[in-house]
Amino acid sequence: MCASYGLDPRFSDQQLIEEADDELMEGIRAWARRNADETLRPTGRLLRNLNPILVPSESRTPQLEEAWWGFLVDGRPSRFPSINTRSERLQERPGSLRGRAIVPATRWFEMRKPSKTWHEFGLDGALFGMAAVTQRGRAEDGSWFTCYSIVMQPAPARLAGIHDRMPVLLPAAFAQDWLDGAPTRELMDDALLASADATQWVQTASMTASP
Template identity: 35%
Template sequence: MCGRFALDDKVNADITEFVTATGRQAEEWSWDWEPRYNIKPTTQIPILVDAPKTRELRIEGARWGLVPPWSDSLKLKFPTFNARTEGITGKATWKGPLKSRRCIVPAAGYYEWTGEKGAKTPWWIHPDDGSLGFAGLYAWWQDKSVADDDPARWTLTATILTMPTVDELASIHDRNPVGLPQDLWEHWMDPETTGDQALVDEAVNASRGVMEQLEYHRVMPFKATDDGPQLLEPA
């Protein structure tokens, strides 16, 4: 799973470089997301999307935890910050967004915990160089209690896909996020490609090479409200 991740000050440049290289950014492309080192579910995260109408690549802010359009409430009774890739097309929450609303969630790395409850050890998992791009899904949720012309009527939400762990990370957790190689980002986000289980399986297979190369080290336990680059320092 992936329940905490971080964005350092290098991710802005990495994503901007990628988007600029595609030649598909908006005319006034800019992304200046402040570094955050303890990003948790239900908070705002940046997602990279391929806009269906303009076919521009752009960054949007989304609530981490996908809420399907048919939900009566923004708060669900079950967690949706991660989506299991196995049998994903059979799940009502995921099958709609999977068809054409796929995104990349940029990250510097993520955390996992080992040990017993009350004495868990956090681990920082990250690439040796550069940033990660997690395969994600997004959906717009509509608050029908708010006026049609009120911007608060619509909330963009997103989730990160997870897969059975690669052997190199198995000692930490039995699942890991789907980290895609950059040469697959555009293909994954393409709204003209209908998402199905085959596309998801392709993403999982491509992710193995990325996740197998990640490094990790133990860090000091931290609170839900803690933040700052010190969280990444080896314990």
């Protein structure tokens, strides 16, 4: 599972989504600067570390929004695991694809078991987008948020020795399709096919400490 990731403000100007304009990209970079390259973690009951996501808008340019990582149920973080959603589940139940987002990142982290060694995954410092599903949720104080769950797929053989799952990475050319497409199994199938190209460029390195 992906339980933490990073967003370095020094990312390259590689496109996250073809429809992105300079304002949107600078918004992502400005948020990352304010976050001072801190590791992004799921939002907890007492931890309001809201993270940037791209959501659909009425125009072709997606909207940048700060969102709650993990689903809220009855005013509290869900008791069931919700920071990640399996791609297989979305293929079986495409109705869960009604709300979708793109999560900007420059790396993510996983622990290799049984050695308990942390590994960092990325695309050589480039900005990339992770597929996510969303739903609205209410916190205990009555505030409403967009909540998101990162979509995970089986890792390819060369990475599966470290961790058997990885995020669905969305190339820029497919990103708008992910945001605007109909919530069908075919959309999830197409996202997995599109992700295969980006996945082959993923690099990994071991870490001396947890992120």
